[in-house]
Amino acid sequence: METYVKYIILGEILVAVPIIMTDASCDLPGNFMEKNNIPFLGLMCHFKNKDYEDDFGKSLSYEEFYKGLENGEMPYTSQINEYRFTEKFKELLKQKRPIIYIGMSSGISGTFNSSKLAKDAILSEFEDADITLIDSKGSSIGLGILVYYACKMAQQGLSKDDIVNWVNNNRLKMNHWFVVEDLKHLKRGGRISSSKAVIGTLLDVKPIIYIENQGKLKNITNVRGRKKAIKYLVERFREIAVDTENQVIGISHGNCMEDAMLLKNIIEREFPNNKFIINILGMGMAAHCGSGMLSLCFLGNKR
Numbered sequence: 373m374e375t376y377v378k379y380i381i382l383g384e385i386l387v388a389v390p391i392i393m394t395d396a397s398c399d400l401p402g403n404f405m406e407k408n409n410i411p412f413l414g415l416m417c418h419f420k421n422k423d424y425e426d427d428f429g430k431s432l433s434y435e436e437f438y439k440g441l442e443n444g445e446m447p448y449t450s451q452i453n454e455y456r457f458t459e460k461f462k463e464l465l466k467q468k469r470p471i472i473y474i475g476m477s478s479g480i481s482g483t484f485n486s487s488k489l490a491k492d493a494i495l496s497e498f499e500d501a502d503i504t505l506i507d508s509k510g511s512s513i514g515l516g517i518l519v520y521y522a523c524k525m526a527q528q529g530l531s532k533d534d535i536v537n538w539v540n541n542n543r544l545k546m547n548h549w550f551v552v553e554d555l556k557h558l559k560r561g562g563r564i565s566s567s568k569a570v571i572g573t574l575l576d577v578k579p580i581i582y583i584e585n586q587g588k589l590k591n592i593t594n595v596r597g598r599k600k601a602i603k604y605l606v607e608r609f610r611e612i613a614v615d616t617e618n619q620v621i622g623i624s625h626g627n628c629m630e631d632a633m634l635l636k637n638i639i640e641r642e643f644p645n646n647k648f649i650i651n652i653l654g655m656g657m658a659a660h661c662g663s664g665m666l667s668l669c670f671l672g673n674k675r
Contacts, residue, residue, distance in 0.1 A: 388467075388468065388469040388470060389469060389526050389527070389529075390469060390470045390471070390472050390526050390532045390535060391411065391464050391467065391469050391470065391471045391472065392410055392472050392474065392519060392522045392523045392526055392535075393410070393411045393412065393460075393464065393471055393472065393473045393474070394410060394412050394473065394474050394475065394515065394516075394519045395412055395413050395414060395415070395452060395475055395476055395483060395656075396412050396413070396414035396415065396425075396426040396427060396428060396654055396655075396656060397414075397415065397426070397476040397481075397511050397512060397515060397654060397656040397657060398412070398474075398476075398511075398512070398513070398515045398516035398519050399512045399513045399515075399516050399622075399624045399651050399652075399653060399654050399657070400513070400516040400519060400520065400649065400651060401428075401649070401651045402428030402429060402430070404520075404649075405428060408523050408527075410519065410523060411460065411464060412427075413452045413456055413457065413460055414426035414427045414428075414452070414654075414655075414656070415449045415450065415451060415452060415481070415483065415655070415656045416449065416450045416452075417432070417447050417448070417449050417655040417656070417659055418447055418448050418449070418450070419432065419437065419440060419445065419447040419655075419659075420440060420445060424655070426449070426654050426655040426656045428654065429652075429654075432655070434627070434652050437655055437658070438626070438627040438658070438663055441554075441626075441627075441658065441662060441663040442627075442663050447655065447659040448659060449655065449656055449659050449660070451481050451482045451483040451486060452483045452486055452487075453486050454486045454489040454490045454493070455490075456486075457486050457487045457489075457490030457491075458490040458493055458494060461490055461491065461494055461501070461503060462494065465494075465498070465501055465503075469502075470502035470503075470504065470532045471502065471503045471504065472504045472506065472522060472532065472535060472536060472539075473487055473503065473504070473505050473506065474506045474508055474515065474518055474519050474522060474539060475487055475505065475506070475507060475508060475515075476508060476510070476511045476515055476656075477507060477508060477509045477510055477511055477515075477583065477587030477588070478507050478509075478587060479509065479583075479586050479587030479588035479589075480511055480583075480587060480588065480589065481511075484505070484507050487505050488505060491503050491505060502532075504532065504536050506536065506539050506540060506543070507543075507587065508539075508543050508546070508587075509543050509544060509546075509583070509585065509586070509587035510543065510546050510548050510583050510587065510669075511548065511583065511656075511657060512548065512550075512622075512624050512653065512654075512657050512667055512669065513622030513623065513624040513649060513651065513667060513669045514546045514547070514548040514583070514622060514667075514669035516622055516624075516649065516651075516669075517546065517620050517622045517649065517669055517670075517671075518539055518542070518543060518546060520620060520649065521538070521539070521542075521620070522535050522538070522539055525538065542671060544585055544675055545614075545671050545672055545673065545674065545675070546669060546670075546671060546672075546675075547582070547608065547612055547613075547668075547669060547670050547671070547672045547675055548582055548583040548667065548669050549580065549581075549582050549605050549608050549667060549668045549669070550580070550581040550582070550589075550661065550665060550666070550667045551578050551579075551580060551581075551598075551601040551602070551604075551605065551665065551666045551667070552578065552579045552581060552661055552662065552664075552665055553578065553598075553626070553628075553662065553663065553664025553665055553666075554661070554662030554663055554664055554665075577594045577595070577596060578594065578595050578596070578597065578598060578600070578601040579591050579593075579594050580592055580593045580594065580595060580601065580604055580605075581661075582675070583675070584675060585675055598631070601666075602631065602634060602635050602638070602666070605635060605666070605668040606635070606638050606639060606642075608668070609621075609639055609643075609668060609670055610642070612670075612672035612673060612674065613643075613670050613671065613672050614671055614672055614673050615671070616643045616646070617643065617644070617645045617646065618645065618646065619643075619646045619647070619670055619671060620646070620647045620648075620649060621636075621639065621646050621647070621648050621649070621668070621669070621670045622648075622649045622650075622667075622668070622669040622670070623635055623636055623648060623649070623650045623651075623666070623667065623668055623669075624650075624651055624652065624653045624657075624666075624667045624669075625650070625651075625652060625653060625665070625666050625667070626652075626653045626658050626661065626662060626663045626664050626665035626666070627652060627653075627663050627664070628663075628664050628665075628666060629650075629652075631666050632650050632666060633650070635666065635668060636648050636650060653665060653667070
């Protein structure tokens with residue numbers, strides 16, 4: 373049975389509810405995506421000599437993926453191409469509803485540019501196609517929270533313009549903070565040198581990474597030890613978050629649920645009544661940051 377609506381009545385007018393679309397890097401729980409009928413595309417991940425779509429653990433289970441990471445596998449991803457976007461947009465346009473695609477940052481992946489090329493190709497063929505593209509300037513559960521809010525607004529009957537304006541006005545207020553556990557993946561991506569990776573591992577250094585306003589990952593500081601890293605995330609929430617009693621707070625983790633729950637409990641003790649979305653990190657981000665990564669995402673007064 374469908375738990376979503378396609379049309380609502382405003383006054384005497386039947387209005388099409390916008391389709392909220394995203395990509396799998398949003399790291400929302402798969403059951404939430406299914407229940408709310410949120411269409412998506414996933415990056416392709418090359419793992420153990422095979423290619424898998426990042427599809428919330430269906431093609432390749434999280435258990436097998438993270439077991440591979442912990443055993444030294446080094447997967448890599450490829451962006452979603454124009455063709456896949458074109459086919460997906462055409463499929464959704466058959467519903468004759470406006471499409472709002474909220475995608476991962478163009479500063480992290482070329483995926484968003486593929487969506488622009490696909491939209492241009494479709495408009496050259498179907499001039500009345502209603503497709504809005506939003507570069508979230510974020511990723512992981514921070515992107516997921518924007519999608520969550522957009523989905524709820526669509527279900528409540530807000531117009532396409534209202535939803536688009538809200539996301540555009542808040543995307544650069546969405547904070548993304550990450551603690552990296554496995555330095556090998558940062559070394560492979562060229563973010564740190566081999567010598568720094570070795571020394572950092574020996575000294576138990578935990579890089580703190582955030583996404584800045586251009587949507588790029590930046591190593592802002594390093595701390596010694598996991599407990600101090602988690603404390604640092606809490607301090608950022610305390611310093612930057614707004615509406616701290618009525619937030620949707622996102623926590624994603626690289627197969628370290630205990631640390632995710634510890635982070636949640638620390639924040640919840642000081643700031644009760646918030647809603648938390650906690651989910652495992654998908655292949656797209658985990659392939660580059662490794663097992664053990666922990667992220668905290670929330671709306672703030674700035675990034």
